[in-house]
Amino acid sequence: MNSSISSSDAGHWRRFVRTFVATAIVVLCGIVAVAYAVDPYDTGRSSLFAKAGVRPQGPRTAAPSRGRDQAFDAAIIGNSHIQLLSPERLKETTGLDFVQLSVPASGPKEQFVIIDWFLRHRQEPAKALVISADESWCGQDPAMPNTKPFPFWLFSANAFDYAKGLVRYDILEEVPRRLGYVFGAKAERARQDGYWNYEPNYLDLGYATDPILRKRLENRPEVDKDMLPSDPVKGKRAFPVATKLQEVVSGMSTDLAVVLVFPPNYKNYLPPPKTIRAYTDQACKAALRAAIEGHPKSTVIDWRVDRDENRDPNLYFDLTHYRLPIAQKVEADVAAALQRLR
Template identity: 30%
Template sequence: MLDTLRTGLTNWIAAKRGDAERDAADGARWRRFGKALFGTFIGGLAACSAFILIVDPYQVVPFSPPMPRPNIDTSQRHFYPAIIRHGNYDSIIVGNSMIRLFDPDRLDKTFGSRLANVAMNAATPWEQMQMADLFLRVKGPPKVMIVGLDHWWCDERADQPDRKLTIRAFPDWMFDDNPWNDFLYLLNGKTIETAARIVMTNLGHGRIRLQPNGFSVYTPPDDTYDLAAAQQRIWGDRPHVITPVTPPVVLTEAERTALRFPAQDWLNAILSREGDRTRTVLIWLPTHISTLPAPGSRDAAVEAACKADMDAIARRHQATVIDWRIDSALNRNDATFWDPYHHRLPVAQRIEDDLATALAGKDAADDGAWTVRVRGR
């Protein structure tokens, strides 16, 4: 009996000792695995960081090596600051997608300038003025500044947080004067992907989306234009008619005085900093008649007041204002547009030619497509 108990106790102690040894071995293996995993993570992080800092896809790293960095990304907000900082341009075009089809090379012949088109898709007036502000700080007053105007410049709530920005991320860290804080925002999947695409493009396996001056034809090829599809995008199922409001709304003096257009204050501040060295052209861009306020409506009266206030700012700074955002045969023609807001490439080229005509002294188009509201320097 004692022998049996002694044998059992010995076996139990041996089993416990074996369990402890196995636990110790398992613990050692897990520690080695943890160290390997941590080392792999740190090594991968270091490799990704080194890759980003060397390729420097957004050209914000002060010590990155020289290499071609084509503009391959669809996010103009991330690529355009580098065009301003590093490009050899003395003039800019700011606005949203409605002015992105303006070709700087064609306009340079009119202005004798080196224009960069840094208009951004869905850019709010506040974002546009951040681009103009960056140019002023980095390059000084531009020789020429062309600003594309639309209904957002008449938004009475333009300074509210939900109107100053869109769902597109705005990299304000790229627009400040401190390059060293940019590192905080570079280590992410999007930057790694962009850096990899730049490398692949340099190796001949990618597509350059933007020319060095920011220009691109972002609309489909014009020979694929489908009028019926465009009309569906423009009108939907609505009747193809514009109904005036009668009797027309007339703002009272109190209502007119109460109107405020915050975006115009931002533009006024930029123009004040330019001084008399910049030739500024403000262009109310063409838009389909269906998007304009109904004639006689309160919205039409507010827009008329907005345009009048913009004219006053232009006169103050000797800027030119040319208006394509009017009831005209051009804007009533469905075939002018891909959708309610975006005109076709031949229309953009016509506007470029007409702009030269207007600046040469003509006050209005023969077909009523545009009119010079204010003639500046």
């Protein structure tokens, strides 16, 4: 009898488990189907709840919407080292409609994904790309690993990859928020051109006044102590990001203007001469220049050099984040470069 009861109980449990698993799969598929239809980040994959733009949120998840916005024919790509460039000011000087697609703490891997997204969503050919190539572009790893989380699935050209990406807890929160944005008569929209001026944030944190934070500007990276060997050829490095850049640029329209910017650094972050870091920086810049030189409308703007603005501590919050006066000078250089390329 005990054996019979045990066998019966086991059968009940197996049926329960199968029913539970089947129900969970159905519920999960239902959630994904609803999320796909709602399109919480305005990727354009569904038109059932279409409304231009997204609610206010971070640039990682707002970029798909901004990147496919047909109001823009030019884009700024990079991270916080280029995000102070203003689309409005650039339009005044170039006549181009820029969107700021920079994502703080992103690297080349993420930035190439955003470039691809922007270009393949143009109904009319894009006219210009301003691409920031900071020190992260000089890495040695061909995998170009990202140091911070990034929603690659949002930008995927594969619908199944996108659907798999919807299987996450925050989608349960974002779907109702999207519906609130779509149907809310007074729902706030995130800034369309993506511009975010980080100066107020840094000022609030005391980066312009706190003596401890100001003193950090005088600290050099420890790696600057590493001197270059007598035979620099032995220290020769490959730059996989440059290889990827050449591949990407070679597929671009010859009418597209490409401006590669080496963004500004404060003087104490610039590598001292005859160090390994200085050699690597120069070799990296040369590789990146060579990567775009085959494109008929391309140029490089190098602000990662010793110049008056980069010696003024009042123009920097930290070693790599500059203030608006420098940003406006970089904008002027970009505008002049685009004028020449035309």
